[in-house]
Amino acid sequence: MGSLAEELQRLEAEARERVEQLREKIAELTGQLSVTEERVMRRLDITGSRWSVPGAEAVLTLWAVISNGDLPEYWAFHIERERERLYPHTDQHNYELTA
Structure with missing residues (x-):
C-alpha cells in the first residue's frame, strides 16, 4: 500500500x-x-x-511572417502569386499571331 x-x-x-x-x-x-x-x-x-482593412492586414501579416522567421519562404510564395496574377497564361507561347 x-x-x-x-x-x-x-x-x-x-x-x-x-x-x-x-x-x-x-x-x-x-x-x-x-x-x-x-x-x-x-x-x-x-x-x-489612414488605414484600410486590407492595408492593415498586410502590415500585420508581414510583421507576423518576419517575426516567425518565414520571410524567405513567404516572399517566394508572394512573388510566384504575383507572377501568376500578372501573367495568367503559361501557354502564351503556343498562340499564333493573327495580324
Whole structure:
C-alpha cells in the first residue's frame, strides 16, 4: 500500500509542477501579446495616417511572417502569386499571331 500512496504523491507533485510551468508560459505569452498589441496600435495610430482593412492586414501579416522567421519562404510564395496574377497564361507561347 505504501508504494501506491508514494506513486500517487509523486504524480500529484508532477502535475503541480506542470501546472506551474503552464501558468508561467501563459503569463509570458500574454506579456508578449500585450507588447505586440501596443506596437500594432502605435503603428496604426500615427497622426494623419489612414488605414484600410486590407492595408492593415498586410502590415500585420508581414510583421507576423518576419517575426516567425518565414520571410524567405513567404516572399517566394508572394512573388510566384504575383507572377501568376500578372501573367495568367503559361501557354502564351503556343498562340499564333493573327495580324
